[in-house]
Amino acid sequence: MEQLPLAATGAELSVWSLFWQAGWVVKLVMIGLLGASVWTWAIVFDKVVAFTRMRSALDRFEQVFWSGQSLEDLYRTLADRSTTGMGAIFVAAMREWKKSFEKGAKSPIGLQTRIDKAMDLALTREMERLESRLGFLATIGSAAPFIGLFGTVVGIMTSFQAIAGSKSTNLAVVAPGIAEALLATAIGLLAAIPAVIAYNKLSSDVAKLGSRMEGFADEFSAILSRQIDEKVAPRAAA
């Protein structure tokens, strides 16, 4: 007596064959999710590198800034270079200070306000640069499971339609279709989980860097305001 094969031998269950057996909607969803995952990881790598650089840059700048070096010298060395982080804020503030003093500004209050504005602007720009593309991580983190689920639902729908057509309720007939449909959810989760973790980590890093830069901006603003008072008072006295 010949033995009948238990499961349909035609249905391979490796990940690759599951992908190829899927319908085009499910395939599209899977490919999209795979692309999202690639982009997510690209952003993560990029941000991790950028933040590490930023942190070291901040450390170096603070070291130089508090080393007692003359602010004029520091400005002169930094002005020609493209600067990031605190350097950019310092340069923006110093540029405004220079412009106002060289042209002989009358009101110290107006000068103070202008310098603050310039520093705020620089700070915002820096923050923007740090935060850029983090939104994508957030989107992937929240939407990828749904997209994967959509692929699964579509896949299961089509596989159930196929089952209805074949008029067999054997589990061996039902299983491959469901397995390939579930692959979409698996890929969705695979993209979403790192995205969520990375988003939380990177956004907290951004917040830390931002507060550090804000702190510097406030401190520098205080220093400059003192300088303005010192420079305006003799002039008023004179």
Add this chain to the structure above:
Amino acid sequence: MRGSVATSVAMHAVLLGLGLISLSSPRSMDASVESVSVDIVPVEEVAQVQMGDKKAPMSEKPAPTPTTRPDTVPDAQKVGDNEMDTDKPLVPDAKPKPVESAQAPKPQPKPEEPVKKEEVQKVEEPKPVPATEVAQAEQPKQEVAPDPAKVPEQKPEPVKEAEQKPAELSEQKVAEAQPQTTDSIAETVAESKPVEEQVKLPDSVPAPAAKPRPPEAQTAKAPDRKASEQPAKEASSKPKAEDSEFNEDEVAALLSKEKTAGGGAKRSSQTASLGGRQNQGAKLSRGEEDALREQLSGCWTIPAGAEGGDGLRVKVAFNVDSSGKLEGRPRVEESSGNRAFDQSAIRAVQICDQQGLQLPAGKADVWAEIAVNFDPSAMF
């Protein structure tokens, strides 16, 4: 940014590659665990023992009931060992026939022998071929039957005549009027014969050996029965046609040649097989239990004051003999503690016994001893 994208792509490619290798077709589960089908078997199927014969051989299935020979009732309408009871028309035993046949052969030889001799002479005359006399004498003997019809033109019924002669010629008319049933039959038989015989007249001369049949007809048994069955059949089939309901079983019963006797579907002709000494293990069904409870509650008058009493419950046991009558006095097995209440339960059983306790037939061993819980809340 470009570098990190490249890194990410590379990482995914590596991971997918690893996944394709390590996550390839998972080993299929081997279904080594076999499912076990479970049947629910009622206890009675195993515990029930049917009465059998100790000496009988083992057989696969016990006889439905121990067999006894059914009495042959004269006016029975059932046939024994049938799947279903159907009334079979009463087949009257052909009692007059043996008398007739016994009478017939005797007178026959007397009138025939002379005829025979005539016949022999007739035969001898045309045939010049001399044959041994012995052979020729034997030949006509077989022709005996047709001859009487052939030769005499005065009467078509030689048989009848033979029959009537020993009786009385004068009685002929009376006999025709009185025993219509037997004689009319005989007449019909006899009447059909001469017609045949008259046709045979011309060619009957040479071949006498070919006709051994007529003597058979003379015994009148086979044709007689047919004749007697026919009117019966017609009579029974007429009301059925009016019913316009076709019942296969009835048709089968009509067609069957079996004699009606006592018994019917209740009787089995299967041999008894090895079994217990008596039927046991049977149980009263729920419906039978309910019927018994219904009867008893109908006979029960709860003493005043105990109607609303909760927790009053008495268990009464009593024996019933095989005819369904109470044996001895019912006894209280578990008293309720209330004497009047206990007594009312005992009285209920006795009243029911006087009215006639209806118990399921065929379960005598089950209800030989009955214990009933009298509980006002459960019985009403």
